[in-house]
Amino acid sequence: xxxxxxxxxxxxxxxxxxxxxxxxxxxxxxxxxxxxxxxxxxxxxxxxxxxxxxxxxxxxxxxxxxxxxxxxxxxxxxxxxxxxxxxxxxxxxxxxxxxxxxxxxxxxxxxxxxxxxxxxxxxxxxxxxxxx
Amino acid sequence: xxxxxxxxxxxxxxxxxxxxxxxxxxxxxxxxxxxxxxxxxxxxxxxxxxxxxxxxxxxxxxxxxxxxxxxxxxxxxxxxxxxxxxxxxxxxxxxxxxxxxxxxxxxxxxxxxxxxxxxxxxxxxxxxxxxxxxxxxxxxxxxxxxxxxxxxxxxxxxxxx
Numbered sequence: 406x407x408x409x410x411x412x413x414x415x416x417x418x419x420x421x422x423x424x425x426x427x428x429x430x431x432x433x434x435x436x437x438x439x440x441x442x443x444x445x446x447x448x449x450x451x452x453x454x455x456x457x458x459x460x461x462x463x464x465x466x467x468x469x470x471x472x473x474x475x476x477x478x479x480x481x482x483x484x485x486x487x488x489x490x491x492x493x494x495x496x497x498x499x500x501x502x503x504x505x506x507x508x509x510x511x512x513x514x515x516x517x518x519x520x521x522x523x524x525x526x527x528x529x530x531x532x533x534x535x536x537x
Numbered sequence: 538x539x540x541x542x543x544x545x546x547x548x549x550x551x552x553x554x555x556x557x558x559x560x561x562x563x564x565x566x567x568x569x570x571x572x573x574x575x576x577x578x579x580x581x582x583x584x585x586x587x588x589x590x591x592x593x594x595x596x597x598x599x600x601x602x603x604x605x606x607x608x609x610x611x612x613x614x615x616x617x618x619x620x621x622x623x624x625x626x627x628x629x630x631x632x633x634x635x636x637x638x639x640x641x642x643x644x645x646x647x648x649x650x651x652x653x654x655x656x657x658x659x660x661x662x663x664x665x666x667x668x669x670x671x672x673x674x675x676x677x678x679x680x681x682x683x684x685x686x687x688x689x690x691x692x693x694x695x696x697x698x
Binding site: 417422425438439440441442443460518521522 | 553554556557558564574575576577578655658
């Protein structure tokens with residue numbers, strides 16, 4: 406039976422007192438959780454066991470100008486550590502992700518708080534810039 | 538959500554709905570409850586005083602490392618930080634090993650408190666971390682000054698010999 410590669414991250418969430426749910430299928434292992442009301446996800450693909458993605462998705466304001474959001478995303482992509490920002494124009498969403506290559510997700514566990522902080526701070530900065 | 542249930546239970550459900558496991562302790566007469574949860578590596582305590590309107594206190598405890606436990610100096614630092622901390626005040630433990638940052642939220646109905654909840658938690662966290670940084674800065678600069686003075690004294694002793 407295949408080992409549950411995301412178990413160490415589920416344990417990290419448990420340790421931090423965060424409630425999480427699993428949504429695995431034949432392609433991927435997934436954890437969904439919230440922290441301070443914001444939704445996050447963790448994904449690992451079965452055909453790429455070294456790849457782990459931690460992220461959060463947000464709706465963009467309806468009146469937002471895509472070019473301006475793109476410029477802000479690009480500026481933050483160049484400046485921020487770890488986090489990648491992508492705009493999904495058709496869905497009108499913005500996705501903040503940290504993508505990692507690891508032998509085992511256990512390697513992520515000691516840095517999990519920092520990764521969440523990076524995601525949180527980047528989203529905060531993105532929307533603050535957007536409001537200016 | 539039932540509005541007939543005690544405020545503590547509705548607040549606990551709100552925090553759980555925001556993604557955090559909550560533990561609750563209740564006073565004997567059930568007029569005061571303490572809700573505990575973790576966020577960003579810290580345990581946050583929310584004291585709920587049932588009443589009309591209810592009162593809330595958001596608090597986080599911080600440990601002061603042994604090398605920085607100058608009680609009198611830290612009390613001064615905490616007072617200085619509290620003066621600029623937008624309503625957050627600090628209590629230093631008698632043994633000087635911990636301090637608690639507390640924000641009191643009175644005069645708010647539960648719904649209003651919930652809408653400001655993470656802002657209140659953030660204010661307590663920012664004030665606590667700022668206090669801790671100031672304590673470290675003072676301790677480090679004092680340690681550096683002590684080292685410098687000792688070095689001067691030592692040179693003076695050798696020089697006078």
